[in-house]
Amino acid sequence: MLHNPEDAVSAFPRALLAHAPTPLVPLGNTMRGSGHDHLFVKRDDLTGLAIGGNKARQLEYYFGQALSEGADTVLITGAVQSNFVRQCAAAARKLGLACEIQLENRVQGMPAGQEKTGNMLLDRLLGVPIHMFPVGEDEKAADYNLEKIADDVRSRGGKPYVIHLGADHPPLGALGYVDCAREIIEQTDALGVKLGAVIVASGSAASHAGVVTGLRHYGSDATVHGICVRRTADLQHPRVLKRSRDLAGMLGSPDLVQDADVITTDAYLGEGYGKPTPGTMAAIARGAKEETLLLDPVYSGKAFDGFLSLLNEGALPSDKACVFIHTGGTPGLFAYAHLWEPARAS
Numbered sequence: 001m002l003h004n005p006e007d008a009v010s011a012f013p014r015a016l017l018a019h020a021p022t023p024l025v026p027l028g029n030t031m032r033g034s035g036h037d038h039l040f041v042k043r044d045d046l047t048g049l050a051i052g053g054n055k056a057r058q059l060e061y062y063f064g065q066a067l068s069e070g071a072d073t074v075l076i077t078g079a080v081q082s083n084f085v086r087q088c089a090a091a092a093r094k095l096g097l098a099c100e101i102q103l104e105n106r107v108q109g110m111p112a113g114q115e116k117t118g119n120m121l122l123d124r125l126l127g128v129p130i131h132m133f134p135v136g137e138d139e140k141a142a143d144y145n146l147e148k149i150a151d152d153v154r155s156r157g158g159k160p161y162v163i164h165l166g167a168d169h170p171p172l173g174a175l176g177y178v179d180c181a182r183e184i185i186e187q188t189d190a191l192g193v194k195l196g197a198v199i200v201a202s203g204s205a206a207s208h209a210g211v212v213t214g215l216r217h218y219g220s221d222a223t224v225h226g227i228c229v230r231r232t233a234d235l236q237h238p239r240v241l242k243r244s245r246d247l248a249g250m251l252g253s254p255d256l257v258q259d260a261d262v263i264t265t266d267a268y269l270g271e272g273y274g275k276p277t278p279g280t281m282a283a284i285a286r287g288a289k290e291e292t293l294l295l296d297p298v299y300s301g302k303a304f305d306g307f308l309s310l311l312n313e314g315a316l317p318s319d320k321a322c323v324f325i326h327t328g329g330t331p332g333l334f335a336y337a338h339l340w341e342p343a344r345a346s
């Protein structure tokens with residue numbers, strides 16, 4: 001059922017970085033007694049690049065472009081505990097390029113010491129220069145400051161490639177999730193079960209837009225549930241739709257994704273980015289105890305909360321494959337260790 005023999009995706013330069021295809025694993029204990037026989041987790045937490053995650057697939061196309069332009073230094077910006085930044089630093093190391101990272105103070109009220117652990121520990125270990133940026137939640141300002149760092153690289157005779165945060169640049173990273181959609185179709189086809197639903201975290205929207213567009217591109221009509229982890233659905237829906245249309249245009253079929261294809265829910269977002277809810281914490285606990293999945297409080301824990309809730313509400317088809325994409329975030333667990341501090345004996 002895989003359409004499109006002449007695949008438009010292969011026209012884009014790609015640097016092979018991710019360990020893929022990632023496994024599609026049955027959620028055996030979650031299925032027991034649920035009335036579902038085809039619940040799966042797509043293990044995109046196992047993509048490699050210094051502990052895995054969804055950014056490995058996205059970086060394949062950014063680094064493909066950077067290499068094709070002859071860049072020697074890649075610049076990226078993100079939250080202090082950004083998985084994207086950490087995987088970017090690792091990708092640069094693998095490919096022998098220089099990398100400079102900018103870390104934004106996006107989450108208020110984090111305990112002291114988060115710069116010593118989690119993703120930032122790995123950034124240090126990877127040995128890339130770190131620029132701290134005190135502003136949070138201002139994409140334009142973060143991108144603008146990154147351009148200034150790019151100017152510095154140029155003035156030293158380097159050739160920078162900037163991975164922008166804002167949604168006004170082509171969604172190259174989303175191509176990685178077109179690849180993921182193809183893998184999911186191939187893997188469920190091989191098991192002889194039709195794909196009914198995919199559940200994925202929706203943040204920058206690269207993964208969400210990539211999966212929706214990829215499924216339609218390869219002829220699947222499966223429902224994609226985007227679980228908001230960054231902003232409310234009224235803001236996220238137009239963003240995902242725009243990114244999907246941009247991406248579909250890059251693939252040569254601008255009308256591929258309709259408004260109704262984009263489903264976003266912010267019922268599991270809580271107070272916002274980086275702020276786990278009791279539901280997030282319960283989902284992380286269930287993932288660990290029932291399926292030994294290590295989910296994080298910022299992204300995949302919220303998405304898994306959404307998945308379990310949709311399952312509970314009967315919103316997922318029981319006769320088709322339903323796939324939760326584990327987008328990674330494992331290092332974030334350690335930066336948020338305070339959430340699991342044992343209650344002190346008094």
Ligand SMILES: *Cc1c(COP(=O)(O)O)cnc(C)c1O
Binds near residue numbers: 054204330
């Ligand atoms: C970035 C990230 C997401 C969100 O993915 P987008 O493509 O930005 O929407 C989800 N999970 C993890 C672990 C991430 O690092």
